[in-house]
Amino acid sequence: MEGSMCSLRELVALKRRYKFYLFVDEAHSIGAVGPNGKGPCDYFGVDPRDVDILMGTFTKSFGASGGYITNSQDVITKLRTTNPRYNYGKAPVPAVMAQNIASMKTILANGEGIGGGNTRLKQLLWNSRYLRQGLKRIRYTAYGNEDSPVVPTLLLNPVKMLAFRARCFGGRFLSSSSAILRLRWICLECASALQ
Numbered sequence: 001m002e003g004s005m006c007s008l009r010e011l012v013a014l015k016r017r018y019k020f021y022l023f024v025d026e027a028h029s030i031g032a033v034g035p036n037g038k039g040p041c042d043y044f045g046v047d048p049r050d051v052d053i054l055m056g057t058f059t060k061s062f063g064a065s066g067g068y069i070t071n072s073q074d075v076i077t078k079l080r081t082t083n084p085r086y087n088y089g090k091a092p093v094p095a096v097m098a099q100n101i102a103s104m105k106t107i108l109a110n111g112e113g114i115g116g117g118n119t120r121l122k123q124l125l126w127n128s129r130y131l132r133q134g135l136k137r138i139r140y141t142a143y144g145n146e147d148s149p150v151v152p153t154l155l156l157n158p159v160k161m162l163a164f165r166a167r168c169f170g171g172r173f174l175s176s177s178s179a180i181l182r183l184r185w186i187c188l189e190c191a192s193a194l195q
Helices: 008-018 040-044 071-083 084-088 094-108 116-137 158-169
Strands: 023-025 053-057 067-070 150-154 182-186
Touching: 071 084, 084 116, 094 116, 116 150
Parallel strands: 023 053
Antiparallel strands: 053 067, 150 182
């Protein structure tokens, strides 16, 4: 969750050459990255079939519950039959699945209108860049990929961290390791900067 993205196209080329399996975690990118919101494969123009395992969650962009893993039917069957969570867990509630489907339809909608997926993706990208540039302008270290909605910000001074927390969050607790003083901003809103 550092806002970084691997060079997926180069990794696929290495995979073809050295014959290894490629696993891509797109938990924070699905629904938020790429021209169509389809994650790193969409962003880098890579065929998803060139990635052996794609894993993601519906808890971020979709605002719901659950997740997914893609692979061949044999691998999925093996995961299902050997995973205790699957064997002893519960199936998703229909209302949660309806939320996932509705969110997916919104994100993948090609419309440019207010509710269209393209409009939302463009606004999210603009907001992410706006936040990153604003933090850099006031001399904070924001790192990660320029197009990522995850914007980690280093605060190298513990006093600065406390002051920043108090100013931005009214003194409420932030879940961040004390070993690394940083904030993780995740642009979830598709609102304009004026809002």
